[in-house]
Amino acid sequence: MSRRRQALGGMSLVLVLVWLVGYPLLITLLEALGIPGAFSLAPFLEFAGRADEWRALWHSLWISAASVVLAGLVGVPLGLVFEGVDFPGRRTLGALVALPVALPPLVGVIAFLFLYGESGFVSRGVQAALSLEKAPWQLSGPGAILLVHAYSMYVYFYLFTRAALVRIDASILEAAASLGAGRRRRLWRVTLPLLGPALVGAALLTFMTSLASFSAPYIFGGGFRVMTTQIVASKLNGEIAMAQVESVTLALLAFLGLWAMRRAEPGHTAVVGGVRGVAPIRRQLRRPLVRVGATALGWGLAIFLLLPHLTLLVISFVPPGTWTTEAIPPVLDGSNYRSLASAPERLRPVLNSLWMASVATLGAIVLGLSAARSAVKRGGRMGGLLETLLSVPWALPGTVFAIALATTFSVNRPELGRFVLVGTPWILPMAYLVRSLPLTGRSSLAGLRQLDPSLEEAAASLGAGRLRRVWRVILPLLRPAILAGASLAFITALGDFVTSIVLYTYDTRPISIEILSSLRLQDTGVAAVYGVLLMVVSAMAFLLWGRERRA
Amino acid sequence: MPPFLILNGLEKSFGDQTVLRDISLEIEQGEVLVLLGPSGSGKTTLLRLIAGFEQPDEGQILVLDEDVTPLPPERRNFGMVFQHYALFPHLSVAGNVAFGLESRGVPREQRLSRVAEVLPLVDLEGFEDRRVQEISGGQQQRVALARALAPDPRLMLLDEPLSNLDPSLRERTRRELKSAIRRVGITAVWVTHEQEEAFDVGDRVALLNHGRLEQVGSPEELYLDPQTLFVAGFVGRASTLKGTLVAAGQVKLGDGRFVGQGATWPVQTVGEVEVSQEVVISLRPEGLELTETDRPDALAGEIVERQYRGEVTYYRVSLEMGGDVLVVGGTDRAAIGSRTGVALRQAKRPARAFPSPSEDSK
Incomplete structure (x- = not known):
């Protein structure tokens, strides 16, 4: 009897996940094909016949490929240095350098804007130094997009490189040394080849992230369209069918990427013969000059990478209208922060984002954990399906999901599971929840997989029923995994821009949308304040994630 | 009086692999029965069937003539000591020992007094507030036994309880476990693949091979009067x-x-x-x-x-x-x-x- 109840529970979980994740995508595909109504390939044919669509597709692909190369060029050496050489401050800087990955993309973008943009610190500095008439450059087009991508996505290469380096057995390097290979030779012939699988993983991750990237192309792209910005533009122009076709195309590309990633996964460990030895020892720098040099280089790089965020902080203290032509802002005070606190309309987006992100995170925890538990317990085909459903929103660009949700939940057909949610306060939390599912679900899965199943059996043999087992054994033991997933989910929801821009209403406008409108109104100080807020909350959640992950 | 525990024609397969075939056994109240067999013989699966973690494809498990086969593990009132102890790492020694009482809704006062009663049985008085990661393997083993004993179960199940210990500790811990079980007088089913351990702790030994019972009897019977060539070869040197x-x-x-x-x-x-x-x-x-x-x-x-x-x-x-x-x-x-x-x-x-x-x- 309890078995039947379990099976029922599993089924209803699958149904909920399908409704949230799979169903909107299906509806989008069907509507793009003209269903319900006459089946028609017309929108697809129109898509194929339009030069601007092909251009956007091509832009997406080459920008993503170039992002991979640039991010790798920054991330891999950085990982090699931080994992391979010991210098003062290595640990702290090592953590800070990974921070950009946790910051909402939009924050990174506006930070870049304030630093390197037309009226940013650097261009003003150059302008003043060379006494130029106008700004020496404009931060726009593919170059700007690539810059931002490289800047935020090197972290994947950095983290993957470090993780793989730790896993390399020191005796392999020692064997190479005993065979006469010098330091450089060991790096090229042993270390880097062993990093291969990790680098492939990082490259695919970067490619997928870049393919889904919206903030940078939206802010810096101008006339240069990629698929994500093209989709939103079609939607805003009222070309719904075209937006749907574009979404389907982008989704296909993303699934292709996911498939490639899955194939690359098994080779992830750089361990030969299944025996895991001791990780290589970090090189201690003895010669003082080299030591000073390495330290300076490490700090220099870290500061350079964190400079945009420092800029954001500075700009947030520049009162409106006080910084005109000077190279450095003449006045700094807290008036922007005060205006936020005193004007309820300005505080509104902060509160909106907070409650919507909280609700979404909570929902994602409950749903993600239940699905993960069900997947681990039953395994087999049902388990596989649950796992796939948990991963899909991660593989798909947020823009695609936003269009899918907008398509599915703007119609009232309760018998088909479709309700009008667009325009209500519930559509955004729902979108955030779906986007956060992979974060909470996958971390729960990882946690549950590490959990000795006999712990739950022990609790059962001691008379604990299902609820008590979850509450007293599973949850306390999974706390680190759940908190880690939840903090990332919260960050993602709090800073979300890509789904918000498609689905927000004025009453539920989140922080990111308010940043955009402040920028439009030339209210850079206020935009920076919002950015700093997002940054601080995200950094806190990220640190919590790091702590819990280590626990 | 009927036998305390009756296994009646138990069969179990995983996929197309038959793990247990027609297992029938009777165990008397207060008896320690050892399930002995090489790895893969099905002894752990049999123990898990008794515990309720797995359901048999055929057959029943009866305790004092009550059919417990459909009951989930939490309603069987059996204690179990796991191979890797499965101590709850987030709870103290006392928290672990009191867990079963908590599940049964025993009030806090009584839980504490029962913990104080059980820990001396396994020579661990004064260990209440220790974290389970901080104590030695032998002590963890005894906490696992104390935890299983605390709710006063009808039957004690032990899954290779010594296999996780250093050889040097194994004999001493075996003596301690054995004497604690004797002192409480509880009926027990003890799984092991080591003949010496089986002969030392078991009143009777059930030898399993390829999912079948080869012979059930006292250690002397198995050694002196083996009923199959397998028993003669597995037990002692031959x-x-x-x-x-x-x-x-x-x-x-x-x-x-x-x-x-x-x-x-x-x-x-x-x-x-x-x-x-x-x-x-x-x-x-x-x-x-x-x-x-x-x-x-x-x-x-x-x-x-x-x-x-x-x-x-x-x-x-x-x-x-x-x-x-x-x-x-x-x-x-x-x-x-x-x-x-x-x-x-x-x-x-x-x-x-x-x-x-x-x-x-x-």
């Missing part, structure tokens, strides 16, 4: 030789064309064996002796290995008729490479003849 039953209780070994290459030995037959049928005889080392080579009842061979064990010395003799046997030698040293005869030590336990496996249906 050598086997092929021969032919030439008359009731007489097995001819070798062809006997030369002196020392054949002999006819008295045996006790087990199972259905007919005259002139091929048999396998099983010989305990202490049932054999080293002799002169020219005795008519001796088989000649060469000493190929010598294992000095203090109180006795084992010699492995490679026989000229083929095969080799293990023999307990006297105090006199016989050199490796020397020729010797091997004969039955009449006063000792007789050889046993089993149907030759090739003719056995299995």
